[in-house]
Amino acid sequence: MIKFNFYVVWFFMMLLISMISFYFGMIFNLLNYSLIIEVSLLNVNSVNLSYVLLFDFISMMFMSVVLFISSMVILYSYSYMGGISNSSLRFLFLVILFVLSMILMIMSPNLLSIMLGWDGLGLISYCLVIYYMSNNSYVAGLITCLTNRIGDAGLIICISWMLSYGSWHFIFYKDYFDSYISWLMIMSCFTKSAQIPFSCWLPAAMAAPTPVSALVHSSTLVTAGVYLLIRFNNNLFFSNTLLFISLMTMVFSSICANFEFDLKKIIALSTLSQLGLMMVSLLMNMIDLSFFHLLTHAMFKSLLFLCAGIFIFYMNDNQDIRLMGIVCNSMPFTTACFNISTMALCGIPFLSGFYSKDLIVESYLNFNMNTFMFIIMYLSLGLTSSYSIRLCYYSIMHNNKLMSLNLVFDKFSFMKLSIYFLTFFSVFFGCLQMWMINLDLTLIMMPTYIKIMTLLMVMFGFWMGLEMFNLSYLFTNNFYLFNSKMWFLFSHSYFLYNKFYNVSIYSNNYLLMWGEYYGAVGLSYYLMNISLKMQNLINNNIKMFLITFLIWFMFMI
Incomplete structure (x- = not known):
């Protein structure tokens, strides 16, 4: 029932926003009107970093069609994907994120x-x-x-x-x-x-x-x-x-x-x-x-x-x-x-x-x-x-x-x-x-x-x-x-992709064999092996154990 409510809520929400977008698209087309909303975020020297939303006839009409089809697909998916299955909610959220990414691309005139x-x-x-x-x-x-x-x-x-x-x-x-x-x-x-x-x-x-x-x-x-x-x-x-x-x-x-x-x-x-x-x-x-x-x-x-x-x-x-x-x-x-x-x-x-x-x-x-x-x-x-x-x-x-x-x-x-x-x-x-x-x-x-x-x-x-x-x-x-x-x-x-992928595998192996083996990764492996050998030597040799204890005792004094 919870999953069904999620499907119904998102269906009606997208359908309502689609109708509103269609209405404003017709108004913008009739009046030959465009609306730009800009929010300035950061200025670095002469570069202005801001977030811009563009509302005009093209963006509103296309967003209306996208949301209408998305609402129909969500309603369709409840029966097709199995509304009571465990993965249906994950599928619904993926579809919603997909639609939101498309709307983000539609509404923005910023690259x-x-x-x-x-x-x-x-x-x-x-x-x-x-x-x-x-x-x-x-x-x-x-x-x-x-x-x-x-x-x-x-x-x-x-x-x-x-x-x-x-x-x-x-x-x-x-x-x-x-x-x-x-x-x-x-x-x-x-x-x-x-x-x-x-x-x-x-x-x-x-x-x-x-x-x-x-x-x-x-x-x-x-x-x-x-x-x-x-x-x-x-x-x-x-x-x-x-x-x-x-x-x-x-x-x-x-x-x-x-x-x-x-x-x-x-x-x-x-x-x-x-x-x-x-x-x-x-x-x-x-x-x-x-x-x-x-x-x-x-x-x-x-x-x-x-x-x-x-x-x-x-x-x-x-x-x-x-x-x-x-x-x-x-x-x-x-x-x-x-x-x-x-x-x-x-x-x-x-x-x-x-x-x-x-x-x-x-x-x-x-x-x-x-x-x-x-x-x-x-x-x-x-x-x-x-x-x-x-x-x-x-x-x-x-x-x-x-x-x-x-x-x-x-x-x-x-x-x-x-x-x-x-x-x-x-x-x-x-x-x-x-x-x-x-x-x-x-x-x-x-x-x-x-x-x-x-x-x-x-x-x-x-x-x-x-x-x-x-x-x-x-x-x-x-x-x-x-x-x-x-x-x-x-x-x-x-x-073509396989050849490029093989080149990347070869370069990765090359870096692992030379660049990393004689670099930070190889040095960490070397120090770890040295410490393990020293620990085994200390634990298995009574002379080394006594000498180590004596050195520790001298430093403590």
């Missing part, structure tokens, strides 16, 4: 406090990835931690570089930054948002519990890089190389998802594809559209993960989609919510994902790009629809090969209650945002056949995904292995 939230996200995400304490979890946690440390290094160098400005409030100096700080910040954000070649940690983080995956991949950890680049929008510059990397991330993740059979990894790769789309819009200076897609994507992606968690929960922790099937007969409501989130991911008209995704693609068409870039964008759209219909076919229409579903049914629980709310927002949140947010949009004029080309590519992706079942004999086992292993990117990363 030092952003670094605290950034490191808090990395540390607590590592604790959550290794939550089940298995060998696979430890390897996934190692990959996640080491990859994110690369981005942390870039942020630390930015903090050191900004010391010459006398302050770390980047929001006041972003018009005066040189290209080095911009490149370091882009590298940090690309690492945190898992762009190529740092993509391998995102599917590896699926070793965490499913509610954490819903939180991490919708609105917190992986979106931190996109959000930080939105804050650094004045320092973003168009680069064909960065744009090509983001486009290749979209295609790469979509192709790998078409040959993956792990349910959670497929959804993780879909997150990677959408992060690439956000980066593309950012690099083309479409800041408002990127933020709009960030909000809508958070809603339907969290719903997608939570529905997948219910499937896994009732399938005895099975995540292989080849063993699922016909769950639409036993769990019709959950299946319907799962399909709604999948269709929103594809950009089916008048769902949440359509309003942001279609605008980004149409704006991309008006950008001065070559034909190859257009082909990559439309190929990624088709592949997104392909793995989505493949996922629906395997998990819903395919014959069940694991267990009897006679005793599996849609019963009311806290998991279902959280899905109710997220389904509503996955359908209506996009249009509500369009009506309430004054987006800086330009009128896009194009012929009808180009206008419907995006929808036709989505339909073509559906057909291609269904035809893959009939043409599966054309793909060899090595081809499946190559794509399911993310083009061996995970193996290459593990090889």
